[in-house]
Amino acid sequence: MQGWEVAVIALAGLWAGLINTVVGSGTLVTFPVLVALGYPPVTATTSNAIGLISGTITGAVGYRKELTGHGRRLAGYAVASFLGAIGGAALLLSLPPDAFETIVPVLVGLSVLLVAVQPLLARRLKERAKPAQASGPLVYLAVFAVGIYGGYFTAAQGIMLVGLLGLLVADPLQRLNAFKNTLAAVVNLVAGVIYAVVAPVDWTVVGIIAVSSIFGGLLGAKVGRRLPPTVLRAVIVVVGIAAIAFLLLD
Template sequence: MSWWEIVVIALAGLWAGTINTVVGSGTLVTFPVLVALGYPPVTATTSNAIGLITGTVTGAWGYRHELTGQRNRLIRYSIASFIGAIGGTILLLSLPPDAFEAIVPVLVGLAVLLVAVQPFLTRWVRRRRESGEVPVGPDAGTRHAPLLYFLIFLIGIYGGYFTAAQGIMLVGVMGLMLSEPLQRLNGFKNVLSAVVNLVAGTIYAFVAPISWPVVGILAVTSTIGGLIGAKIGRKLPPTVLRVIIVIIGLAAIVRLLTQ
């Protein structure tokens, strides 16, 4: 590995760690870089997943204040992500490389759409609550819990297979089904993404081809990026954060369609 390749990978890891914490989809920075440098797609995917673990954990820790009092919910959501991530890693190691990627642009597009329309749906739900058409209070929305867990599980499968843009999907789904501030949803997203990366990375480390020099570089720089992202993301107004999510999501679709 030459010095300029080290610099390129380091910068990609820094940017991925930052953007993963703010909105997700940092893999769409590092994965193409590794492939362009000559790493096989599977090795690029597995090395990327392990290398970005520290960055996702750092980002999740950076949002701990937004998640105060949410421990029980986080545990339940994390279990769904944990199980899904195991399924995703099995898919990566057993299916042809392009078997799952064919539907990725569709999934990312749906997530972007969910993020974009969430404010309108939120206002619609608020009006219905104020008119008494739907219940309010701590148990409101409980009937949607099984569907939410199932969707988090499916996103965990996707994240365990490819990881890119799983954060956008999580924010989109939770934004429609939970009456929570966007910053808290972003905190949920960071924790669940960290769970998926930890599970997938641990499995990959034992049974998949790995470039450990790449892992080391990404681990260091993505950690720094995660700290930067937590500082930036927690200070962004919800509207600005939503616009960034949509823009990154659209960029992710273009990148996936042109690979």
Template sequence: MQTWEAVVVVAAGVWAGVINTVVGSGTLVTFPILVALGYPPVTATTSNAIGLISGSITGAIGYRHDLEGQGTRVIQYAIVSAVGALGGAALLLLLPADAFELLVPALVGLAVVLVAVQPALAKRLARRPGADQRSSFVILPLIGLIGMYGGYFTASQGIVFVGAMGLVMSDPLRRLNAFKNALMAVVNVVAGIVYALVAPVSWPIVGLLAIGSVAGGLLGVRVGRRLSPAVLRIAIVIIGTAAIVVLLAR
């Protein structure tokens, strides 16, 4: 690897760390860059997932104050996310490389729509009888499916998390973002362990991305916690739309 390539990878890691912490689509920065540098798609996916773990953990720690009093829910959601991530990592190793990626643009598009219309839909759902029970019944399998998606292809899992949770949960957007960061960290750690054991990984890329993503995660916490819910929602929609364009172009 040449020096300029290493600099590009570190810079991509910083950018991805910021975006993952604030919104959750940093892989759409790093994955195309790794592929452009000549790494096979599966190696790019696995190396990227492991390399961004440190940034995900940094972001989750930075948002810990928004999850005070939510310990039981965090544990429940984390367990379900971990199981889903294991399933997704298995899919990456067992299925053809492009089988699941065909669904990614549609999933991200759905998430963007959910984020955009979530306030109005959440109010309507909350008025209906049994809203709280319905949320409890739906959210765990939904989180498991998103964890599976993240374990297979990490791009935009944060947008999918926020969009889906915002539709069925009444928590403020900043807490949803905190849940998102914690669950992304769980998914990335679980999937990363599987990848490290049985999948092709470029460890120099992992190290460079880890350095960049930690710096980006710290910066992202500062940015994300200062954004109002409306601005954060707009940022999610903009980046999510850009993610769809990137995925379709790729």
């Protein structure tokens, strides 16, 4: 690997760690970079997922204040993410490459739409029905489903989590972002362990992304926690639209 390639991957890892913490979809930075540098798609997916584990963990730690008093809920959600990630990793290793990715743009699009209209939907639901449940079966099912997607193809799982949780639970957006960071870390960790054992991995790439994404995750936590909800929501929508465009044009 040449020096310029190391630099490009490191910069991609830094930006992915930052954008993962603030919004999600950091994989849409690193994955195309690795493919453009000549890595096979499966190797790019697995190496990227393992490399970004450290960044997602530091991002989750950076949001720990928003999770104070919600440890029991987080543990329940984490179990659902854990189980979903196992299923998603199994799909990656058993299904044809394009079997699941054909519906990814639709899923991301629906998630972006949920994020955009969540304040309006929340007000309507509050006026017409009981408050959203913090730990109802539908919440766990949604987290489990996103875990499956994240274990298969990690890109935009954060946008999906924020979109669905914003509709199903009555929490401020910054806390939803904190949940998102922690659950994404769980999914990446579980999928990464499975990939490391049974899938092709480039460990040089993993090392470069792992180190650079740590700094990106720390920086992302500082930036994301200072953004007003409206600005954070706008960033999520913009990145989500960019993710859809990438997936459709890829």
